[in-house]
Amino acid sequence: MSAAIQTLDISPVGRVEGDLDVRVEIQNGVVTNAWTHAELFRGFEVILKDKDPQAGLVVTPRACGICGASHLTCAAWALDTAWGTTVPRNAILARNLGQIVESLQSLPRHHYGLFMIDYTNENYAKSPFYEEAVKRYSPFTGTSYEAGVTISGRPVEIYALLGGQWPHSSFMVPGGVMCAPTLTDVTRAWSILEHFRQNWIEPLWLGCSMERYEQIQTLDQFEAWIEESPKHANSDLGLFWRMSKEIGLQHYGKGHGKFVTWGYLPHEDKYQKPTIDGRSSAVIMKSGTYDGATDTFGPMEHIFTREDMSRAWYDEGKVVHPFDRTTKPISKNAVDPDGKYSWATAVRHSERGALEAGPLARRLIAGNTAGQAFQHSDGLVLDMYRKMGGASIMLRHFARMHELCILYREAERILREFKLNDEWYIKPTERDGRGWGATEAIRGALCHWIEVEGGKIKNYQIIAPTTWNVGPRSTDGQRGPIEEALIGTPIKNQHDPVEVGHVCRSYDSCLVCTVHAHDATTGEELARFRTA
Amino acid sequence: MANLLWLQGGACSGNTMSFLNAEEPSACDLVTDFGINILWQPSLGLELGDNVKTILQKCISGEIKLDIFVFEGTVVNAPNGTGEWNRFCGRPMKEWVKELSAAAQFVVAIGDCATYGGIPAMAPNPSESVGMQFMKRAKGGSLGAGFVAKSGLPVINIPGCPAHPDWVTQILVAVATGRAGDLTLDEFHRPKTFFSSFTQTGCTRNMHFAYKVSTTAFGQRKGCLFYDLGCRGPMTHSPCNRILWNRHSSKTRAGMPCLGCTEPEFPFFDLAPGTVFKTQTVMGVPKDMPTGVDKTGYIKLTAAAKGMAPAWAEKDIFVV
Numbered sequence: 001m002s003a004a005i006q007t008l009d010i011s012p013v014g015r016v017e018g019d020l021d022v023r024v025e026i027q028n029g030v031v032t033n034a035w036t037h038a039e040l041f042r043g044f045e046v047i048l049k050d051k052d053p054q055a056g057l058v059v060t061p062r063a064c065g066i067c068g069a070s071h072l073t074c075a076a077w078a079l080d081t082a083w084g085t086t087v088p089r090n091a092i093l094a095r096n097l098g099q100i101v102e103s104l105q106s107l108p109r110h111h112y113g114l115f116m117i118d119y120t121n122e123n124y125a126k127s128p129f130y131e132e133a134v135k136r137y138s139p140f141t142g143t144s145y146e147a148g149v150t151i152s153g154r155p156v157e158i159y160a161l162l163g164g165q166w167p168h169s170s171f172m173v174p175g176g177v178m179c180a181p182t183l184t185d186v187t188r189a190w191s192i193l194e195h196f197r198q199n200w201i202e203p204l205w206l207g208c209s210m211e212r213y214e215q216i217q218t219l220d221q222f223e224a225w226i227e228e229s230p231k232h233a234n235s236d237l238g239l240f241w242r243m244s245k246e247i248g249l250q251h252y253g254k255g256h257g258k259f260v261t262w263g264y265l266p267h268e269d270k271y272q273k274p275t276i277d278g279r280s281s282a283v284i285m286k287s288g289t290y291d292g293a294t295d296t297f298g299p300m301e302h303i304f305t306r307e308d309m310s311r312a313w314y315d316e317g318k319v320v321h322p323f324d325r326t327t328k329p330i331s332k333n334a335v336d337p338d339g340k341y342s343w344a345t346a347v348r349h350s351e352r353g354a355l356e357a358g359p360l361a362r363r364l365i366a367g368n369t370a371g372q373a374f375q376h377s378d379g380l381v382l383d384m385y386r387k388m389g390g391a392s393i394m395l396r397h398f399a400r401m402h403e404l405c406i407l408y409r410e411a412e413r414i415l416r417e418f419k420l421n422d423e424w425y426i427k428p429t430e431r432d433g434r435g436w437g438a439t440e441a442i443r444g445a446l447c448h449w450i451e452v453e454g455g456k457i458k459n460y461q462i463i464a465p466t467t468w469n470v471g472p473r474s475t476d477g478q479r480g481p482i483e484e485a486l487i488g489t490p491i492k493n494q495h496d497p498v499e500v501g502h503v504c505r506s507y508d509s510c511l512v513c514t515v516h517a518h519d520a521t522t523g524e525e526l527a528r529f530r531t532a
Numbered sequence: 533m534a535n536l537l538w539l540q541g542g543a544c545s546g547n548t549m550s551f552l553n554a555e556e557p558s559a560c561d562l563v564t565d566f567g568i569n570i571l572w573q574p575s576l577g578l579e580l581g582d583n584v585k586t587i588l589q590k591c592i593s594g595e596i597k598l599d600i601f602v603f604e605g606t607v608v609n610a611p612n613g614t615g616e617w618n619r620f621c622g623r624p625m626k627e628w629v630k631e632l633s634a635a636a637q638f639v640v641a642i643g644d645c646a647t648y649g650g651i652p653a654m655a656p657n658p659s660e661s662v663g664m665q666f667m668k669r670a671k672g673g674s675l676g677a678g679f680v681a682k683s684g685l686p687v688i689n690i691p692g693c694p695a696h697p698d699w700v701t702q703i704l705v706a707v708a709t710g711r712a713g714d715l716t717l718d719e720f721h722r723p724k725t726f727f728s729s730f731t732q733t734g735c736t737r738n739m740h741f742a743y744k745v746s747t748t749a750f751g752q753r754k755g756c757l758f759y760d761l762g763c764r765g766p767m768t769h770s771p772c773n774r775i776l777w778n779r780h781s782s783k784t785r786a787g788m789p790c791l792g793c794t795e796p797e798f799p800f801f802d803l804a805p806g807t808v809f810k811t812q813t814v815m816g817v818p819k820d821m822p823t824g825v826d827k828t829g830y831i832k833l834t835a836a837a838k839g840m841a842p843a844w845a846e847k848d849i850f851v852v
Contacts, residue, residue, distance in 0.1 A: 039618070039619045039620070040542065040608070040617065040618050040619075041610075041617045041618075041658075041659060042542050042606075042608075042652045042658070042659050042661075043652075043658030043659055044651075046656065046658040047651070047652070047654055047655075047656070047657075047658065050805075051802070051803045051804065051805065052803050052804060052805045052806060052807055052808040053805070053808075054808040054809060055803040055808055057808070058651075058791065058799060058803060058808065059651055059654075059799075059803070062544050062546065062650075062651050062693060063544060064544050064545070064546075065543075065544040065545045065546020065547065065548070065549045065550070065694060066544075066545050066546075066549055068544075068546065091751075109552060113552070113575065113576065114575070139576065140559075140560050140563040140564060140570075141560075141563075141564060145560075146560045146564075149552065149558075149559065149560060150558050150559075150560060152552065153552065153553035153554075153555070153778070156553065156778055157778045157779055157780055159778070160776075160777050160778035160779070160780045160781045160786070161780055161781055161786070162786060163783070163786055163788060164777060164781050164782050164783030164784065164785060164786035164787075164788050165772075165777035165778060165781070165782065165783055166553070166777075166778055167546045167549050167550060167694055168546055168693055168694055169783060169786070169788055170788060170791075171783075171786060171787070171788050173750055173809070175750075176750065176751055177750070177751065178750040178751065178786070178787040178788045179751070179786045179787045179788075180751050180752060180753045180787065182753070182850060182851065182852050183852050188780065329611075329617075329658070331610075331611035331612065331616075333611075333616050333617065420852040421852055423751060424750070424751035425749060425750040425751025427749050427750075455805050455806075456805040
């Protein structure tokens, strides 16, 4: 193969959702440079200006129909901190349950509907696992595909018991929640969780009991678990692990090796008087940053956030904190790899630069043994990260699926903790002020900033996980996380570069990405395919 | 066997997510049992092997018969009418929409954005969004008031934010099984079978509505959400309380006021200060009456109802 540089173009992620394009340069069969660009602008921040302070509760879940509960969680907590509300214990639990069941829904839906289909790509026809992968993961007809996609609707039935429907309920409001569940709602929720466990988690996903899986704490123990029984090795998790290794997905998609999580799930007894500053010490799942190169943890607060717009289609200065944004889109939107090329801003930590958001970030920071007794710790993924040479497509996706049992247990705990005769809502007094609400959507760090002035919204800003991950270069030229992760990706077949798709899909970037490959010398289009 | 193509414009993917919750039939059943061949869908797992653009072009040229074209999301026209703020396969999505709609036997708009413009089209509508054949209540939209698909039907509108999966799958099955002739549409192109009754039809709070017992604040099990919390259930057309959501419930049953998301005006009052989750009143009388009720009648009815309300109505009947 000649050393000529060839260019691959990847298409559709709006500021908070939508369409992502990626351009990749390939030399000697390996990606040497990359640009990610968002191709849809709907202007939710512009729409929210001058509206009712509570408009975000209606509008922002509709910014993303995939992570609507996560947006609603942020919108409600942002108003709580701005208005200085009191949120009853039951309401904190109900919000957390809504967040959790949305994430539980997303695990099989993403795994089968979006991720595993690539394992049936002809690229892997020589793999000893290929035939089995085709049988299980072919779209619509695969045995695991049909079971997994169909059962993914069950966890959000619990969301409907709380909020009436999923997606797009607005049941979380400043001061609490709109609902007041009864015993039958709780028992139904239990039965839904049990069904999900008995019909998918244990028989199909794990091939063993949740309790057995939960004993695993290290990479060695995990691999011993795979060897322990053909049921484990042949489960969907076992097959994912073995085939991923066999086709080399532990070797690329590395990225910057720096991670961020806002933490989430405020403890029901620790955040009844919500403030911006009090949040990090009240969340069950810890917030923070992790630097893989130095193996060190750091704190994370909203004040560290910067949006760099030097390479994005906005006209509002170069680098600002979201409270200082004005959201002024520009109308010249030709893609210019040397200039502006995206609707996504480059989100940066004021000291640590570009950070990767997502389940891998959450799991690495969960490995931090510092923290309070009520905060969750789990060292498995951190151990894997240290022993497997850092981040990869395989580890990123494993981290996502590993949260299944952890979230399931927290949902069970919440169902035990509801006190059905206690209050669910305390009517707050509306007032002007600044607020901030954050959570972790399944695909990573999500937060909303609100400024209320004169009884209406003066400024509303959202930074989604995909904004962190898919953002363009910053003023200093540092690539965004996915751009960086694409470097070093081997491309076997330039007409069907499934490897680029693996990298983008491992970040679970929001929605449709189309990869299309161009020969740099002739301009001929080589291939185009979906990445999410 | 019917070929279906599903694209998204100014969308959140909420209708796709809702669709994946479908049960009778499920999304997989549509393919395996009803012969719906999904040519392409942004979130569903079809490998294309080659490229999306070729499929779209073959649909437009007629090489692939396009039986059903489903569109989710608004048609984006910004900036300055060009549509460049929503590019897809290298050109503005609105151009694809126009050409594919002309080639399709049936065109189905799913969700409030595709039908009437929805939230992106709310003032100041920065993306210059419109619906496929409407902009809010006004006929026209992106395709024009006179548009009809090859079947002779205009754009079939399945509104809702999102649309309930059964509303979508049942229309798709009707078309795929040759029962499209039974489809009758109302003035906003909604299938009458779903959108003639009200959201309130079947609501568990109807007895409280009848006796004018209000849910005065959130987190209460008793009362009706219409009087204080801005519920639009009595004047919104949808089967939300006949065909339950996610098998179990509805927003009004759970305690959330109906936002009227199946009507062209959604979001109502453009979410202006003071309008969210608060009933708009003049001299204590709601500005928007239950459909067909006049102000004088309302005052007489509610005064009588309140006077005759039984004692249990003020108590919690949905007890722990």
